[in-house]
Amino acid sequence: METLELFESPPPNPRQRLGPAAMVLRGFALPYVQEVVPAIEVIEAISPFRHMETPGGFTMSVTLTNCGALGWTTDRRGYRYTAVDPDTGEPWPVMPEAFARLAIQAAAAAEFDDFEPDACLVNRYTPGARLSLHQDKNERDYGAPIVSVSLGMRATFLFGGHARTDPTAKVPLHHGDVVVWGGVDRLRYHGVMPLKDEPHALMGSRRINLTFRKAG
């Protein structure tokens, strides 16, 4: 009886504010997991996860793929969005309907109405993988928010300010959490600390991050 009540009560802090137009939606993606995880397998069968090289000549520790009309890529020439997967020469896989629904609903829950994502970057982290502090600046206009969905192993998300040297908040992100940032917070620096190896019950020793954007 007591267990059931605990299970049914909402999480203690479902919305955590990170800024005037930035928040964490705890567990928001959990109802979508059953549809989203198999859809990732379909995507990677068409456009496999791969390491990419940064303009500075470093190989990224995360492996990535994309779905949607546009996909985020990087090589020695720079960061950009492309309609075609450079590895396969084919368009990126179509964005699954459940992905779009999740992104649009999460944006709305964070008070961004009418989000129309055309790009979904899928990052795969294994233990030790990280993402250094950066701004998302390759999108055509900054009017739309960024919606970032965490699945699998937990990670520590770094959310900074508008200068690289500004202090960063350390935000633990668990399976099912969604971070949304836009408006005055759209260009804030962010990153992910190196992952510890704490295997997740469903996903094992990996973390998947889905980043939805309106890029074009």
Ligand code: MD6
């Ligand atoms: C994450 N990714 O993987 C967040 N931004 O948890 C990003 O913030 C990101 O992977 C711009 C370009 C590539 C990325």
Ligand code: FE
């Ligand atoms: Fe980013």
